[in-house]
Amino acid sequence: MSAFRTTEANLTRDEMAQIVAADIPAGAFVNLGIGQPTNVSNYLTAQQGVTLHTENGMLGMGPVATGEDIDPDLINAGKIPVTQLPGASFFHHADSFAMMRGGHLDVCVLGAFQISKDGDLANWHTGAEGAIPAVGGAMDLAIGAKATWVMMSLFTKNGDSKLVETLSYPVTGLGCVSRIYTEVAIFELRDAKVFVRSTHGISFEELAAKVPVELTRI
Amino acid sequence: MAPRIATSAADAVAEITDGSTVLIGGFGNAGQPMELIDALMDCGATDLTVVNNNAGQADAGLALLIKERRVKKIICSFPRQSDSWHFDEAYRAGEIELELVPQGNLAERIRAAGAGIGGFFTPTGYGTLLAEGKETRVIDGKGYVLETPINADFALIKALRADKLGNLVYRKTARNFGPIMATAAKKAIVQVDEVVEAGAIDPENVITPGIFVDTVVALGGNK
Numbered sequence: 540m541s542a543f544r545t546t547e548a549n550l551t552r553d554e555m556a557q558i559v560a561a562d563i564p565a566g567a568f569v570n571l572g573i574g575q576p577t578n579v580s581n582y583l584t585a586q587q588g589v590t591l592h593t594e595n596g597m598l599g600m601g602p603v604a605t606g607e608d609i610d611p612d613l614i615n616a617g618k619i620p621v622t623q624l625p626g627a628s629f630f631h632h633a634d635s636f637a638m639m640r641g642g643h644l645d646v647c648v649l650g651a652f653q654i655s656k657d658g659d660l661a662n663w664h665t666g667a668e669g670a671i672p673a674v675g676g677a678m679d680l681a682i683g684a685k686a687t688w689v690m691m692s693l694f695t696k697n698g699d700s701k702l703v704e705t706l707s708y709p710v711t712g713l714g715c716v717s718r719i720y721t722e723v724a725i726f727e728l729r730d731a732k733v734f735v736r737s738t739h740g741i742s743f744e745e746l747a748a749k750v751p752v753e754l755t756r757i
Numbered sequence: 758m759a760p761r762i763a764t765s766a767a768d769a770v771a772e773i774t775d776g777s778t779v780l781i782g783g784f785g786n787a788g789q790p791m792e793l794i795d796a797l798m799d800c801g802a803t804d805l806t807v808v809n810n811n812a813g814q815a816d817a818g819l820a821l822l823i824k825e826r827r828v829k830k831i832i833c834s835f836p837r838q839s840d841s842w843h844f845d846e847a848y849r850a851g852e853i854e855l856e857l858v859p860q861g862n863l864a865e866r867i868r869a870a871g872a873g874i875g876g877f878f879t880p881t882g883y884g885t886l887l888a889e890g891k892e893t894r895v896i897d898g899k900g901y902v903l904e905t906p907i908n909a910d911f912a913l914i915k916a917l918r919a920d921k922l923g924n925l926v927y928r929k930t931a932r933n934f935g936p937i938m939a940t941a942a943k944k945a946i947v948q949v950d951e952v953v954e955a956g957a958i959d960p961e962n963v964i965t966p967g968i969f970v971d972t973v974v975a976l977g978g979n980k
Contacts, residue, residue, distance in 0.1 A: 636861030
């Protein structure tokens with residue numbers, strides 16, 4: 540396990556994506572959630588040999604399609620036209636979610652509204668009155684992969700920590716998150732503890748003062 | 758029995774009556790059987806229960822069925838999108854019932870129906886709002902929710918090609934719900950670009966065997 544490290548500036552979104560990409564094991568099968576996690580694919584190297592899964596029914600997904608490569612029958616889970624790589628495969632939805640639920644995917648990277656110290660994830664519904672709920676594959680993704688990682692900003696617009704003791708937003712999955720990448724720190728959740736792997740533009744002590752859960756320096 | 762080869766989309770959906778439960782394939786627009794849905798609009802059937810991943814996009818297909826209030830209930834995973842205005846309006850007006858199901862549970866409930874499974878315990882949704890009121894069980898220390906099959910009267914599916922015995926091949930990610938929906942409906946109605954002679958599809962490449970298919974209509978294609 541690498542030693543605790545700290546850098547002077549906050550991580551940019553691209554730097555976060557770059558770090559997540561570097562953490563993905565070689566040869567892994569990976570699902571990147573809609574939004575910020577999709578950016579991770581820009582930093583995966585050919586040497587890593589990572590295969591991307593999109594839950595609407597494809598393994599071996601390539602980059603976003605442009606120009607003449609756009610095919611309305613070839614889209615990702617965000618309904619964006621994509622390309623297929625050599626060795627790609629197509630399958631129906633029950634198989635696609637069996638890959639997830641059955642623990643065949645190595646890593647899934649998601650966004651989040653909140654995460655509890657126990658790794659409970661909230662990312663599907665704010666619970667706001669009048670909001671139309673939509674869940675999609677969020678609950679399947681949360682609990683399905685061997686490792687579920689989250690990318691998010693650590694604080695809300697009001698400055699509240701999204702890493703909390705217990706969730707106030709509706710649950711997506713219980714005890715499923717093992718790693719959290721934020722602009723100010725990277726966390727690892729294991730052995731019923733929240734470890735801080737690194738801080739960025741903030742000291743460990745400042746971080747510990749702002750986050751309402753007990754933190755342990757790696 | 759070999760499937761009926763319908764002469765038009767209207768002919769293909771003519772049996773669908775008021776109050777039917779209809780599985781509609783497609784994830785977004787990919788694999789959405791637009792012509793069959795348009796024909797369903799024209800045939801006038803109403804009070805429908807529709808099962809689809811979404812609740813319609815923009816001003817076409819399923820969105821129009823909802824706009825015209827022909828759908829009393831929708832079972833789906835992701836109704837709210839930037840262009841789901843017809844669903845949003847119907848929902849806020851209390852004029853459509855929504856059963857929200859996590860996407861993998863939706864797929865597995867459809868698969869279970871087609872496979873004759875009476876229910877299954879899934880970890881997806883355990884401990885969430887979407888498991889409220891449902892039976893749960895802890896198996897080997899892990900929590901599961903009991904989910905039941907989604908049986909249907911009809912399925913409307915888009916495939917690339919059928920042979921005259923109803924064997925189907927699909928195209929890329931447009932496959933999505935097609936193969937499982939074909940198994941879960943009493944009658945699977947399939948639109949394809951072309952119908953070919955038996956034997957023209959390599960049996961090794963058949964994705965949906967013809968036993969699951971009841972009606973086929975060839976509508977040509979853009980590709």
